[in-house]
Amino acid sequence: MSDNSNPQRILTDQDIQQITRAEELAYELKVEEVMSRDVQCLHPDMLMHDALELFRTKRISGAPVTCDSSLCGVVSMEDLIRCLLKQDLDARISDYMTPNPFFIHPQDPVIEALKLFVSTRHGRLPVVDQDRKVVGILTKGDITAGLLRALQKDFHAEELRRYRASHLFEDIVSDRTSLILRYQIKPRDFSHGGAASSNIKRALLRLGATPNIARRCGIAAYEAEMNLIIHTTNGGMIRVEIEPHQITIEASDDGPGIRDIDLAMQPGYSTASEEIRELGFGAGMGLVNIKRCVDQFRLESTWGKGTRLKVRIFMKPEESAA
Amino acid sequence: MNLNELSGLINGKFLNNTKPSMKEIKGAFAADLMSDVLATIQPHAVLITGLCNPQVVRTAVMADVTAIVLVRGKQPPQETIDLADEEAIPLISTPLGMFEVCGKLYVAGVSSLEQVIHPDDCDCG
Known part of the structure; x- marks a missing residue:
């Protein structure tokens, strides 16, 4: 019973x-x-x-x-x-x-x-x-029989992609192999905000990263992407370098820069406009969120010149992407 | 509780074509600030929100959200619905307000999937 x-x-x-x-x-x-x-x-x-x-x-x-x-x-x-x-x-x-x-x-x-x-x-x-x-x-x-066939087809398509991608690092021999993904982010392009980060997350999962690693990278990349969209004058670039032992995400732009990095790092501090707050962003949590998700965090900025964010997530042996 | 039952509980209406109604609900989380969602939501939660722009779906993808509940009968723009279809995230609209939705689900035994933040990590307010 x-x-x-x-x-x-x-x-x-x-x-x-x-x-x-x-x-x-x-x-x-x-x-x-x-x-x-x-x-x-x-x-x-x-x-x-x-x-x-x-x-x-x-x-x-x-x-x-x-x-x-x-x-x-x-x-x-x-x-x-x-x-x-x-x-x-x-x-x-x-x-x-x-x-x-x-x-x-x-x-x-x-x-x-x-x-x-x-x-x-x-x-x-x-x-x-x-x-x-x-x-x-x-x-x-x-x-x-039809459902089984369809389930199998589904499974094979994603498995095949994953299989091919996850063997990338094993199949190519070098002293240090890495895969670099680059995304150009346009300023104020809210409707595509997050598209690059979605692709980054999907790529990591296909490469065999654990859901936890993919999630942390996805969130860090997404906040960085939204920052480029919200704050920059001319947009910027997201560059992701994937290696078997670590993932490095860099977001760089050419202005306007951050006046006071310590202040910008304070939870709740924001310079975002009302319009951006209505989108659910600009709560002053972006950089804090990024820092929380990553193992290594470096933020450099010169007012009038631009900002460069570089973060790293280390793969533990059991979480290796390759 | 599965997604179908949850939807019934709050007079919900599925807005897009993904209908994984058997999907079990692990818990829920409510917020209008997407950064709050990204900061504290645990994976596989139902996200209850008053925002209906495409960023909600993007946030859901990043945070491994199971389904999105839009409160106060809001009709999201078509691009939100299209994106939710593309990412296969069920979108549910309810006429109830956020407080009422949370109350009903809480009483029905849905647990909170908000991570407790250590006081040292939160110096806001």
């Missing part, structure tokens, strides 16, 4: 992520992506004997019935059993088929088909186009 009282306890984070992705896919995948296109149709004037032969040779348990190439019924194993019990195999299919059956369209999301399977308790759904012409057939097995 106690095992059932809290089923969530047996679900790990990974399980939940998998379930979530499968559920998302049920909304994303279209019926046409998972259905079987090789569909065997019957005609109302054919005999139930033909249905039996079709089921037996093709090893299927149901088939759509079409009149003038549009869907008019389905014959299932149940219909066939009814017919067999009456020893009535010479009857016409129209006598035993289920007329006006449920169907689904190729463009519908898979979740709609799942709902129909649950509500109708049918084992298969004919897939028809707008003219009711049968273009495929869908079983629960098709959906399961």
